[in-house]
Amino acid sequence: xxxxxxxxxxxxxxxxxxxxxxxxxxxxxxxxxxxxxxxxxxxxxxxxxxxxxxxxxxxxxxxxxxxxxxxxxxxxxxxxxxxxxxxxxxxxxxxxxxxxxxxxxxxxxxxxxxxxxxxxxxxxxxxxxxxxxxxxxxxxxxxxxxxxxxxxxxxxxxxxxxxxxxxxxxxxxxxxxxxxxxxxxxxxxxxxxxxxxxxxxxxxxxxxxxxxxxxxxxxxxxxxxxxxxxxxxxxxxxxxxxxxxxxxxxxxxxxxxxxxxxxxxxxxxxxxxxxxxxxxxxxxxxxxxxxxxxxxxxxxxxxxxxxxxxxxxxxx
Amino acid sequence: xxxxxxxxxxxxxxxxxxxxxxxxxxxxxxxxxxxxxxxxxxxxxxxxxxxxxxxxxxxxxxxxxxxxxxxxxxxxxxxxxxxxxxxxxxxxxxxxxxxxxxxxxxxxxxxxxxxxxxxxxxxxxxxxxxxxxxxxxxxxxxxxxxxxxxxxxxxxxxxxxxxxxxxxxxxxxxxxxxxxxxxxxxxxxxxxxxxxxxxxxxxxxxxxxxxxxxxxxxxxxxxxxxxxxxxxxxxxxxxxxxxxxxxxxxxxxxxxxxx
Ligand SMILES: Cc1cc2nc3c(=O)[nH]c(=O)nc-3n(C[C@H](O)[C@H](O)[C@H](O)COP(=O)(O)OP(=O)(O)OC[C@H]3O[C@@H](n4cnc5c(N)ncnc54)[C@H](O)[C@@H]3O)c2cc1C
Ligand SMILES: Nc1ncnc2c1ncn2[C@@H]1O[C@H](COP(=O)(O)O)[C@@H](O)[C@H]1O
Numbered sequence: 381x382x383x384x385x386x387x388x389x390x391x392x393x394x395x396x397x398x399x400x401x402x403x404x405x406x407x408x409x410x411x412x413x414x415x416x417x418x419x420x421x422x423x424x425x426x427x428x429x430x431x432x433x434x435x436x437x438x439x440x441x442x443x444x445x446x447x448x449x450x451x452x453x454x455x456x457x458x459x460x461x462x463x464x465x466x467x468x469x470x471x472x473x474x475x476x477x478x479x480x481x482x483x484x485x486x487x488x489x490x491x492x493x494x495x496x497x498x499x500x501x502x503x504x505x506x507x508x509x510x511x512x513x514x515x516x517x518x519x520x521x522x523x524x525x526x527x528x529x530x531x532x533x534x535x536x537x538x539x540x541x542x543x544x545x546x547x548x549x550x551x552x553x554x555x556x557x558x559x560x561x562x563x564x565x566x567x568x569x570x571x572x573x574x575x576x577x578x579x580x581x582x583x584x585x586x587x588x589x590x591x592x593x594x595x596x597x598x599x600x601x602x603x604x605x606x607x608x609x610x611x612x613x614x615x616x617x618x619x620x621x622x623x624x625x626x627x628x629x630x631x632x633x634x635x636x637x638x639x640x641x642x643x644x645x646x647x648x649x650x651x652x653x654x655x656x657x658x659x660x661x662x663x664x665x666x667x668x669x670x671x672x673x674x675x676x677x678x679x680x681x682x683x684x685x686x687x688x689x690x691x692x693x694x695x696x
Numbered sequence: 697x698x699x700x701x702x703x704x705x706x707x708x709x710x711x712x713x714x715x716x717x718x719x720x721x722x723x724x725x726x727x728x729x730x731x732x733x734x735x736x737x738x739x740x741x742x743x744x745x746x747x748x749x750x751x752x753x754x755x756x757x758x759x760x761x762x763x764x765x766x767x768x769x770x771x772x773x774x775x776x777x778x779x780x781x782x783x784x785x786x787x788x789x790x791x792x793x794x795x796x797x798x799x800x801x802x803x804x805x806x807x808x809x810x811x812x813x814x815x816x817x818x819x820x821x822x823x824x825x826x827x828x829x830x831x832x833x834x835x836x837x838x839x840x841x842x843x844x845x846x847x848x849x850x851x852x853x854x855x856x857x858x859x860x861x862x863x864x865x866x867x868x869x870x871x872x873x874x875x876x877x878x879x880x881x882x883x884x885x886x887x888x889x890x891x892x893x894x895x896x897x898x899x900x901x902x903x904x905x906x907x908x909x910x911x912x913x914x915x916x917x918x919x920x921x922x923x924x925x926x927x928x929x930x931x932x933x934x935x936x937x938x939x940x941x942x943x944x945x946x947x948x949x950x951x952x953x954x955x
Contacts (some may be wrong), residue, residue: 481823490917521917557835566859679937687942
C-alpha cells in the first residue's frame with residue numbers, strides 16, 4: 381500500500397489531538413508514517429503507534445527548534461522527494477501552514493489548506509466564506525499536500541508498533557534566518573485548547589467587563605470546555621486575543637458552542653458556524669446569533685448563566 | 697530603508713461572498729471589494745517605521761483592474777507610490793503561482809523590508825508570506841503583534857498557542873502582521889486628494905519576466921473542482937428566559953448529553 385506522511389504536531393512533548401485526527405484520516409488513504417520535525421520522537425512514539433503509525437521518521441535537531449519553520453520545510457521536502465508518498469498531511473495551524481507553504485514552493489507542488497476531508501482520489505473538501513460555501517478541490521501538480529483543520533473527524537485508535545528511522549537534518553544558512561530568541565509559555569491552566577476542545581463557551585461584549593468573564597470561565601469549567609471570546613470582547617480588553625473566535629481569530633468546530641452576549645456578526649460566525657450544536661444566551665430576541673442557534677435563551681446572561689451553573693452543580 | 701507593503705483586494709467579508717459558477721474562482725465582479733483588513737495594519741506599520749526611520753513606502757498589489765480602487769485607498773493613508781501587477785493571464789492563479797509573481801515584483805523593487813498581512817479574508821490561507829520568503833531566500837517573521845527595528849536587525853513578538861515567541865532576523869526580510877499590532881490611521885482629506893496624484897506603476901507579467909503559462913489556470917498547482925452553498929443552519933428552539941432560563945438551558949444540555 382502507498383505510504384502517507386503525517387507531520388506530527390506536538391507541544392511540550394505531547395501529541396496534539398489534530399495529529400491523532402490526521403493519523404486516523406491517513407489510515408483511509410494508505411500506510412501511515414509519522415514525521416517528527418524537531419522535539420523528541422521518543423516522547424511521542426507510543427501515542428503515534430496507538431493511532432496506527434507503522435513508521436516514524438525522526439528529524440531531531442536543535443536547529444529545527446531554534447529557528448522558524450524554514451529548516452523543517454527543507455527536511456520535509458527532501459523526505460518527500462526520497463519516499464514519494466501518496467499524500468502528505470500537515471496540521472492547519474500557523475506553523476503547519478507555513479511549513480506546507482514552503483514545501484509547496486520548493487517542490488512546485490499544489491497545496492490545499494484548511495481541509496476537512498480528503499478522499500482516496502485526492503479530492504479535498506474545504507468550507508470557505510464564513511462557512512457558507514463548500515468547495516471540493518484537487519492538487520493538479522504533484523502529490524496532495526494538505527493541511528487538515530482540527531476537529532474535522534473523530535480520532536480512533538488502531539494499534540501498531542512503529543519502526544523509527546532517524547532522518548538526517550542538513551540545513552543551509554537560508555534555513556537559519558529567523559532565529560527564535562525566546563519562547564514564553566504562559567500558564568494556561570487545566571482548560572482544553574480552544575481549537576481542539578469538544579465544548580467551547582464564548583463571551584462577547586454583552587459580558588461587560590474582564591471581571592465578568594469569570595462567569596464565562598465558571599460555566600466553561602463546569603462543562604469541561606475551553607473559553608472563547610468575540611472580537612468586541614477582545615478589543616474591549618475583557619479577554620486575551622489568543623482566545624478570539626472568528627475570521628481574524630481561531631476557527632473552532634466543537635460538538636457544542638455556547639455563545640453568551642454575542643450578537644453573531646458574520647465575522648464571528650466564520651469561526652464557529654460548523655459547530656455541531658450551538659446554544660446562545662442574548663437579551664436581544666432579534667440578535668442574529670439566534671438564526672443559527674439550536675437552542676436560544678432570550679434573557680439577561682447575568683441571571684441565566686449563574687442559574688445554569690448552579691443547576692449543573694446540583695446534577696453532578 | 698525601502699519598505700514594500702503587500703496589499704490585496706478582497707470581497708468584503710461582511711457581505712455575501714460567492715464563487716463564480718463558470719470557473720469556480722472568487723466572484724469579484726458582483727462583490728463589494730475592499731482592502732484586505734490585515735493589510736491596513738501592514739500599511740500602518742510601514743508608515744510608522746517611515747516616520748521613525750525615514751525612507752520610502754511602496755504599495756504592491758497583484759490583482760485585476762478594479763484593484764486600482766484599493767490601491768488609491770491604500771495610498772490615501774500615506775505611502776509614497778504603488779506598483780500594480782495586472783495581466784489577464786493571472787486569472788485563476790493558485791497561491792503557489794501568485795507567490796511567484798509577488799516575489800518577482802518585490803525583487804525588482806529591491807526592498808529592505810516587506811510587510812504584509814498575516815492572512816487574507818477571502819482565502820484565509822496564511823501561506824503567502826512564507827511562500828514569498830522561500831522564493832526570495834529572505835527571512836520571514838510571521839504573525840507579528842509587535843515589531844521593532846534597530847539598524848538592520850528586526851525583532852518581532854508573535855503569539856503562539858502556548859504563549860508567545862520573540863524572533864529576530866536581519867534585513868532584507870519579510871514581516872507579516874496580525875491585527876493586534878497597531879491601530880490603522882484613517883485617511884485624511886488631504887491624504888485622499890494627494891493619493892490621486894501619487895505615482896502608480898502598472899506592470900504586466902512580461903515586465904517581470906514571467907510567461908503566461910506559469911500562472912493562471914494553466915500554471916496553477918491546484919484547482920477547485922466544484923462548489924456548493926452550504927445549507928444554512930436552521931434556527932432551533934428559542935425560549936424566553938423568564939425565571940428559569942438557566943435551568944431550561946441545562947435541561948436542554950442534559951437532553952443532548954452535554955451535562
Ligand atoms: C475584517 C473583520 C474581521 C473580524 N473578525 C472577527 C473575529 O474574528 N471574531 C469576532 O467575533 N468578530 C470579528 N469581527 C467583528 C464583528 O463584525 C463584530 O463586531 C463582533 O463579532 C461583535 O462582537 P459581539 O457580538 O461580542 O458584540 P456586539 O455585536 O456588540 O453584541 C453584543 C451582544 O450582547 C448582547 N447583550 C448585551 N448585554 C447582555 C446581557 N446582559 N445579557 C445577554 N445578552 C446581552 C446584546 O444584545 C448584543 O447582541 C470582525 C470584523 C471585521 C470587519
Ligand atoms: N494578490 C496579492 N497582492 C498583494 N498582496 C497579496 C496578494 N495575495 C496575498 N497578499 C499578501 O499576503 C498576505 C497573506 O495572504 P494569504 O496567504 O492569501 O492569506 C495578505 O494579507 C497580503 O498582504
